[in-house]
Each structure stands twice: as C-alpha cells, then as structure tokens.
C-alpha cells in the first residue's frame with residue numbers, strides 16, 4: 011500500500027500475493043504497466059516494506075532484523091534497472107568499488123574483486139572510462155558487475171533490456187544466462203518482453219492490477235502467447251494456479 015501522492019486514496023499496489031521462488035530458479039514477473047511488478051521487486055530487497063504480510067529471502071524476514079543485520083542481508087540481493095543507474099561522474103571501476111567501500115572494504119583489497127567482476131562481464135578493459143563513453147549494453151554489463159560484486163544470492167532485474175537494441179539485448183541475455191549457469195544465483199526478472207522471459211525463465215508470475223493472476227511454466231504452450239494476450243487472457247489460458255492466496 012502506497013500513501014496517497016496527493017489528497018485522496020492510498021494506492022494498493024499489490025494485494026493478497028503468496029508466491030515462493032526456489033533457490034537458483036530464474037523467475038519471471040510479467041504484467042501490464044502499473045500491475046505492481048516493480049513494487050514486487052522493491053519489496054524483496056526492502057526498498058519498500060509491506061503494509062501487511064511478510065517477505066522472506068533465504069528464509070529470513072528482513073523486517074525482523076536489526077538495521078545492521080538487514081543491511082548485511084540486503085547485500086545478498088543485487089539489483090539492475092532499465093536505465094542502469096550508474097553514477098555519471100565516476101569511472102566504471104569506481105562505480106563498482108563504491109559498493110565495496112560502503113561495505114567497509116579497504117581500497118587495496120577492492121581492486122582484485124572489482125577487476126574480477128568486470129572481467130566476468132567482459133568490461134575489464136573499460137574500467138577507467140565513464141558511463142557516458144559506453145553504449146547502453148555496455149553500461150548494463152557494468153551494472154550487472156556492480157550487482158554481482160557482493161556475491162548476491164538473489165539478482166533482481168527490473169526491465170534490464172527495455173532500453174537496449176537487439177544486439178545489446180543478446181549480450182545481456184548471454185551474461186544473465188552465464189550468471190545462472192556459473193553462479194547459481196536466483197534471478198527474478200521483470201520484463202515486458204516475452205521472448206526474454208521465455209529464453210531465461212523457468213516459471214513466470216502474471217500480475218494483473220496488483221493481483222496474482224497465475225504462475226505458468228514458461229515452457230508450457232500458453233507461454234507462447236504474445237504479451238498482449240497475457241493481460242487479456244491470462245485467467246483463461248493459464249494452467250492450474252500453483253500458489254495464490
């Protein structure tokens with residue numbers, strides 16, 4: 011529930027959602043604009059707190075933790091965004107090192123780890139450039155490296171390819187597939203692009219106006235429907251609803 015932006019009603023962005031994602035699963039979240047997809051991700055890393063109910067990550071309810079323990083737990087949850095959110099006045103290296111500085115790591119010990127994650131996304135040779143010198147796809151690769159630098163158990167991806175052309179989309183898909191394969195990170199992916207969900211995800215939840223319309227195995231025939239039909243026909247074509255409160 012969000013407070014009213016102006017005078018008027020509060021916004022119930024998500025209602026009665028019960029959902030569990032398995033460790034190491036790649037889980038999609040689809041739905042029309044305003045259906046609550048980003049809010050769901052923001053609840054998982056505690057950028058928002060639920061008005062009612064609980065959110066557990068790796069069996070831990072963040073709301074029950076002390077501030078310090080919550081901060082430590084949040085480091086186990088990385089996030090990437092549609093518009094990358096890199097700091098324009100910092101180099102690629104410093105964008106990532108900043109995360110380690112906030113963790114209290116000494117500068118000298120940061121270097122190897124930063125270069126390791128940059129190497130992982132094939133951006134090590136761009137470490138001393140600024141975001142403006144990079145293409146969108148390259149910026150997203152740096153953002154992925156930044157999200158991975160604390161070795162998160164969960165990676166939240168909010169429309170990670172929406173701002174990219176097909177070639178750069180492929181690069182990002184390749185890296186997310188690699189993360190899944192090599193690191194066993196649990197990935198939650200919000201996307202409007204059904205192809206992307208089909209390529210990467212095991213299952214996907216369909217949100218409609220803040221409610222869970224259903225959860226589908228992505229390889230199931232209904233997942234071949236276009237996004238447009240998702241919102242209109244979700245209730246009729248989805249298979250059995252696995253978890254819905």
Ligand SMILES: Nc1ncnc2c1ncn2[C@@H]1O[C@H](COP(=O)(O)OP(=O)(O)OP(=O)(O)O)[C@@H](O)[C@H]1O
Nearest residue numbers: 012013015021023042043044045046047048049050
């Ligand atoms: N900070 C906020 N304050 C008040 N209302 C908000 C806030 N953030 C989101 N909302 C509202 O909550 C609802 C869900 O928004 P959310 O951003 O989660 O949807 P979404 O499915 O991610 O949309 P999009 O695909 O357009 O990003 C919308 O009605 C939105 O206007």
